[in-house]
Amino acid sequence: MxxxxxxxxxxxxxxxxxxxxxxxxxxxxxxxxxxxxxxxxxxxxxxxxxxxxxxxxxxxxxxxxxxxxxxxxxxxxxxxxxxxxxxxxxxxxxxxxxxxxxxxxxxxxxxxxIKSAADFWLIVHIIASIVTYALCTLAAIAAFSVLLKERALKAKKMESRFLELLPSIYDSDRFQVSLLTMAEVILGLGILTGMARQYSETSVFLQIDHKTLLAFIAFVVIAVLLALHRYIGIRGQNAVRFVLAVYLLLTLAYPGVKFVTDFILTETS
Missing domain, CATH: 1.20.120 (Four Helix Bundle (Hemerythrin (Met), subunit A))
Structure with missing residues (x-):
């Protein structure tokens, strides 16, 4: 069914x-x-x-x-x-x-x-993780739109019907920065709630695994991009590289880890 x-x-x-x-x-x-x-x-x-x-x-x-x-x-x-x-x-x-x-x-x-008292942090952590990844998905799409339009502009092929459907480079660049700003806040919340859950279960604030490490790196990369955008004015394809790097990191941390757990380790065990 x-x-x-x-x-x-x-x-x-x-x-x-x-x-x-x-x-x-x-x-x-x-x-x-x-x-x-x-x-x-x-x-x-x-x-x-x-x-x-x-x-x-x-x-x-x-x-x-x-x-x-x-x-x-x-x-x-x-x-x-x-x-x-x-x-x-x-x-x-x-x-x-x-x-x-x-x-x-x-x-x-x-x-x-999800039954124990500690699972309150698990619920918040799960929601924060999903929302962060969804926001970064939208940011990556906006970044890809910038990439397509800038490449077409350099090649002087802006007459494409498909490219006309997409927002302007300025709008797409604005979208990706706004989305990443929201994602950074929620990712930070996700990291903190993950630490709270870890501490409630083991009395240890932080236990480094692949997912945690990738999330921390993504958090730092987003922070660097936002700082460069604010103080240097980085945009266009230079910003796109940061956005796509963040999305790759979170993809490895979220569905990537689950793919390894569900398929690769299952098949080899």
Missing amino acids: TMFWSIFALALMLPAVWLSWTQKADEHSLFFRGALFLALAGPSFVSIIHLGGHWDSGISISLWLTVSFSLLMFFCLSLIEKQFSRLAPLLLPYLFVLAIFAVIWQGHITHQN
């Missing part, structure tokens, strides 16, 4: 993907909002079914939650900032591909009951 709803969720995402590639977002606002709401409803419903009263730490649900939270934030931010919706031609196909992988990797489930 879960597989049926997963396939159905994929189908609900298709209208939004198709609309994002056919017209500028501001040219089909009403239809696009409706399609985007459907695209959000599908993965969100599948995520709820997956969880079923337990925290599932498998890679499939991690991808579904990434898709759901990324769509939710995109939907909300596009209501606030009209130009933000023009990232849809890059974001929606990418999230659709992630959803396909979530369906392919479905069945590898690891339930974790």
Whole structure:
């Protein structure tokens, strides 16, 4: 039954993907909002079914939650900032591909009951981690938009129909910095709540593992980028490298660790 709803969720995402590639977002606002709401409803419903009263730490649900939270934030931010919706031609196909992988990797489930007093910190830590990764997903899409437009500008090929769908370089650069600023705050919260949970369980504030180390490095890289942007004015492809580096680090820390745990270690054990 879960597989049926997963396939159905994929189908609900298709209208939004198709609309994002056919017209500028501001040219089909009403239809696009409706399609985007459907695209959000599908993965969100599948995520709820997956969880079923337990925290599932498998890679499939991690991808579904990434898709759901990324769509939710995109939907909300596009209501606030009209130009933000023009990232849809890059974001929606990418999230659709992630959803396909979530369906392919479905069945590898690891339930974790959240019952102890210390689990309050676990819940906050999980939410902070998911929100951080969703924000960095949007930031990486904005960075990729900058990269595509700047390369086309240098090659004098700005007449592309696809590039016309995307926001301006200025807007995309502004989006990526704003998104990373929010991600930095929430990532910091995630690190602190992780330390609080660690201390409540082991009386040790910090136990370094791959995920923690990658999260700390990502936090520092974001801080460096924001400082350079504020005091030096770094932007364009120079800023893009920082953003994509952060996204790579968090991808290795979040779904990457789960992939290793669910598949590589399982297959070799």
